[in-house]
Amino acid sequence: MNMDIFEVLAEPHRRFMLDLLRIRERSVGELVKESHLSQPGVSKHLRILREAGLVKVRSAAQKNIYSICPKPLREIDAWLELYRHFWSDKLDALESFLDNEQN
Amino acid sequence: MNMDIFEVLAEPHRRFMLDLLRIRERSVGELVKESHLSQPGVSKHLRILREAGLVKVRSAAQKNIYSICPKPLREIDAWLELYRHFWSDKLDALESFLDNEQN
DNA sequence: CTCTTATATTACCATAAGGTTATATAACTG
DNA sequence: CAGTTATATAACCTTATGGTAATATAAGAG
Structure with missing residues (x-):
């Protein structure tokens, strides 16, 4: 297939x-x-x-x-990466990074 | 459809x-x-x-x-989020954040 | 062994997706 | 207007997908 x-x-x-x-x-x-x-x-x-x-x-x-x-999901992730900047600017990135830190 | x-x-x-x-x-x-x-x-x-x-x-x-x-791509991103921890630990998150900063 | 449990494979079928050609529609061009 | 350009829609066909029932296989259980 x-x-x-x-x-x-x-x-x-x-x-x-x-x-x-x-x-x-x-x-x-x-x-x-x-x-x-x-x-x-x-x-x-x-x-x-x-x-x-x-x-x-x-x-x-x-x-x-x-x-x-x-692992193969990374391919999807990589493709999405090209689009992620549309909705996530650097501030968002920092936010989510700090969010993850708290957990 | x-x-x-x-x-x-x-x-x-x-x-x-x-x-x-x-x-x-x-x-x-x-x-x-x-x-x-x-x-x-x-x-x-x-x-x-x-x-x-x-x-x-x-x-x-x-x-x-x-x-x-x-915008609708966020739905994919959200689903992937459930799996991302499998390959991306906090160090990776920091790395990619800093990478983005440099550009 | 024989029976039961657990799973994969096969055969088959119905439907939907994706492609094309032909056609409709609409807006510029001269 | 008549003709050309640009795009959408319709009609149609082929193929692949996803589903099931039936069957094969293989490993416990008694």
């Missing part, structure tokens, strides 16, 4: 699955329960996420445990 | 057109020349970008001049 990362993220279910995996790793079965998709549907999306390098799998008994692999 | 912003950006031609408009506003004709699409093809994508609020039009004689409207 060889899907572009932007296309991969265009699918709402896939973003949702990433949002779940962002919290903690999950088995396919868990993902099926939390999505409104059939098991093959989930597996299909997981395959696309895998091929995009956004998740990795680990086997535990019969279960396949998926976890997030966020 | 009512397309999600992630879907809107999934199309490479549309990202390319935004990349052009990011530099400066352009007429439809100019965009046609710089893309490898027919004029209706370009108009179709422009419509989608318009409906997503990513570009705005201004008429000058028979020409329609399109310019960028980057």
